[in-house]
Structure formats: C-alpha cells, structure tokens
Amino acid sequence: MANVIVVDTADAAAEACRQLLAEPVLGFDTESKPTFAKGEVSTGPHLIQLATDARAWLFPVRLTGSHPALRELLESPQVLKVGFGLGSDLAQLRAKLSIEAKGILDLSQALPREAPNKTLGAKTAVARYLGRRMQKSKHVTTSNWGNPRLNERQMLYAANDAQVALRVYRLALAAGDLKR
DSSP, rough: OOOEEEOOOOHHHHHHHOOOOOOOOEEEEEEEEOOOOOOOOOOOOOEEEEESSEEEEEEEHHHTTTTTTHHHHHSSSSSSSSSSSOOHHHHHHHHOOOOOOSSEHHHHHHOOSTTTTOOOOHHHHHHHHHHHOOOOOOOHHTOOTTSSSSHHHHHHHHHHHHHHHHHHHHHHHHSSSSSO
C-alpha cells in the first residue's frame, strides 16, 4: 500500500496536481455517498482518487473538486487515467463539476474478458494479473464518502481502488493484453 495523502487545501491540490501532471499514467477512481432510498439521486462524486506506484492522492470534492489544477489534470489527454467501471464516475464528474475527463482507459472494457458482452471487474482482474484475492468490505463500500473526515479504512479502500487499477494496467501491458 502506498502513502496516502488527503488533499484538503487549495495549495495542496495545486502541488498534488503539479506532481501528477508529470506522470504518464495514473490509477483513477471516484467514490460517492451511496443512495438507499428508491428514486434518490446520487450527489456524488464525493471523492476523487488518483494514484502513482508509490502514492495515492484523495481529493475530497467539497474541498478541492473545483480546483483549476484538478480540472486541468482530469481533462488532460496527455496523462492516461486508468480504472475499472468508470462510466458512472465520468458521468458524475460531468454532471456535478462540468469536467470532461480525457485520457481515460476503462480496464473493465479494455482487458480481455470471457465473453464479449461481459465486463471485467477489478476483483477478477486482480486475481488474474496479481494472483491475489481482492477483498472489498461492504461496510466501507457503502460508507458515507461525503463525510467531512474520512476514516482510515475509507482512505485505504479508496487508495487501493486507484492503485490496483494502475498495477493491473502495467501487468496487462507486460502480458500483451493491452496496447500502448
């Protein structure tokens, strides 16, 4: 597990994005407070996660989501952002923050799958490429990502989601399952 940095100020967002813009590929994900009532609409994303091999940055949207440097990074086609099941993440970024993310690779669609109409989830990809079982706690998955302070389990979960995508991407490239 990498170092996890919660980006909670404008200065921290600017510095984090400066470092992240220098990377060719990043792990990427978002988290949203879950909805439980029928017809309830998500107000997410509440957290944006970006990761390198050594570190993960967590951007609470209420604090840094509209920061110009974060927008520049997410909209940059020069930095490849890889993740799993990014359709709703991208739709929420567009709807809530008017961010048109570019340089996106959804590994669920890009990696070889058992059937053409099926997607490949993170758990299956981790088993295939890392030879490990990925555990996702339902308690953490369904926790309130909009809380002003994330607990340690939330931070580790969020960081792992972004970092696992990057690791799977690198191993899939090496295996010839993806093209550059």
